[in-house]
Amino acid sequence: MINRQVLIIKMALDPWNTQISRADKLFHALPDEQLKEEVATGRNSGVYLLGHLTAVHDALFPLLGLGEKLYPRLENIFIKNADKSGIEKPPVSELRNCWTRVNNKLSQHFNQFTFEEWFQKHASVSDEDFAKEPHRNKLNVVLNRTNHLMYHLGQLAFLKK
């Protein structure tokens, strides 16, 4: 049964790691000027999506009980507000570093979770609700955030010429 447990965690973490690497490669391949373009006419810019994904992933630290966010100010700029909000964004080079640092640190934590820890509740669900809905666990958060990443990767792909 231990092997089955390892397998289940691998089935959730492999796609996360694969798609983070895929996003890394895409961001590296896009010069700043290209990343600043809208992914489609009138839609979010690549820079906004980079900041949005970074902010959403940064929120995983408190959500999964791994400590505080590294860059809490990104939430207001890239989650609570839209691309064209007029709020000043950090320089692209800084956002690129935030993206890398957040995902690297998450990866270190993910490799240390035990099987049982993955099935513990995340911070946004109450004990009472978790008793009724035990699928709202930490592993489920990774599956959902992988889906979220894929959604925006499909859009970011349009920045490639």
Added chain:
Amino acid sequence: MINRQVLIIKMALDPWNTQISRADKLFHALPDEQLKEEVATGRNSGVYLLGHLTAVHDALFPLLGLGEKLYPRLENIFIKNADKSGIEKPPVSELRNCWTRVNNKLSQHFNQFTFEEWFQKHASVSDEDFAKEPHRNKLNVVLNRTNHLMYHLGQLAFLKK
């Protein structure tokens, strides 16, 4: 342990079902003429992506040992060839029906798989490889196809005005 098994399957199937419903709603909300438009300038049309997703999901029947594809001719039009291949596409109304029928039938099968069946190998991996890579099982296929669906849903969202 039975509860944990139910939970694990739920964690994989809930996102699949949720995103299929989300795609359903989007396709229903888009009139044929709007669905025929490119999702972004020079990119795939909504109709191509509808056909592509239908063909990819239809391929799950043989891949998961559930019988033959319902619409095998879609593979050539929507997987092996690109949108602008010049190959004649089926009418949109027909594609909409194929999409619904494929996903409904898959759903019926998915509800009948046992936990152990989900961890059996899929049809594209050899016994030898599966012994070394047991994550290449049927449940993993559903996780991967959910990611694939998300990727294109992010693009299809651009058809909404």
